[in-house]
Amino acid sequence: MRGVDDERSWRVGELAAATGLTVRALHHFDEIGLVRPAARTAAGHRLYTPPDVRRLYRVLALRQLGVPLAEIGAALDGGVDDVEQAVRAQLGQVDEHLVRLRDLRRRLDALLRARAEAGQPTIDQLLSTMEAMMAASYFTPDQLARLRQRHREAGDDGFARWQARWAELAAQVRSHVEAGRDPADPAVQETAGQWAALMDRMTGGDRGILSAMYASLDGKGAEAATRGVVSGEVWEYMKRAFAVGYRV
Structure with missing residues (x-):
């Protein structure tokens, strides 16, 4: 009906x-x-x-x-199976992260109980909680290893240049926000393209790492995740620009 x-x-x-x-x-x-x-x-x-x-x-x-607009049309025209596969992959990542977070919550709760009962937690409790904190990261151990390798390849100077460039782009985005520009405006899309190119260099073109990086901005808050490089307002605006961007 x-x-x-x-x-x-x-x-x-x-x-x-x-x-x-x-x-x-x-x-x-x-x-x-x-x-x-x-x-x-x-x-x-x-x-x-x-x-x-x-x-x-x-x-x-x-x-x-995180699927680029240039690929979305083909995915949708390919049928339900292609869309379902993408959604199931994302659901699997979310489920894995929830498992790690629940484990971290249990260990943090145990630390508080130990503090209340004995004055301070044991070394074993601290170590296991530190392990759980690492496991609850938005990045898998393999992704973290690849990021470290990417950092080593760029060197400290290269990494510093990436950070400086990111701050410059964040300032550009801020100017777009203050000017009241539509996220689909060509000037905004040009900035979005430059942002995407920088992220590609920083992650070595690894979409899994990029997805985890953006998930951390959403989960931790942009300012905390980027150590003040990107504000929450800038990140929310950039997500709108990415949502309508064809080239990124």
């Missing part, structure tokens, strides 16, 4: 308001053929149908998984 929502359609402004995207972003998706409205009004205005909205949701969901 068809529901009420299956009978309706949305103008671009209505869909923008409902999703939190901008009209410009929806126009961009239309222009690159990613989400094209199935209908038009008599005056030529875009009308989005329920299938269009469902496709838009899939686009944004895959973007949150």
Whole structure:
């Protein structure tokens, strides 16, 4: 049976308001053929149908998984199996992280009990908690090893240059925020492209490491995760820019 929502359609402004995207972003998706409205009004205005909205949701969901827009269209057109595989992979990573966090919580709780009962925890308790803290990291041990190797390859000077460049880009993003620019604005997208290129250099092009890095910004808070290089406001704005960016 068809529901009420299956009978309706949305103008671009209505869909923008409902999703939190901008009209410009929806126009961009239309222009690159990613989400094209199935209908038009008599005056030529875009009308989005329920299938269009469902496709838009899939686009944004895959973007949150770190899939570039240039690859999302192919994934969606490839069928349900490709989308399901991407979602299942992300779900598996979330489940693994939750297991590590639950273990860390149990050990931290044990430390508090030891403190209350004996005055201070044992060395074994401290060591096991330190191990759990490392395991609860957003990065796997293999990813951490590859990051260290990348750091060694760049050297301290190279790493310092990366950090300085990141701070410069964060300042650029701040200027976009203060100017009230739409995240789909070409100037913003140019900054997003430069940001993506820097991340590619820093991670050696490893998408798994990049995904873990961005997850840490969300989980720990951008300022804590980047030691003050990126503010929470800048990171939230950049996520919006990435969501509509074609080149990153």
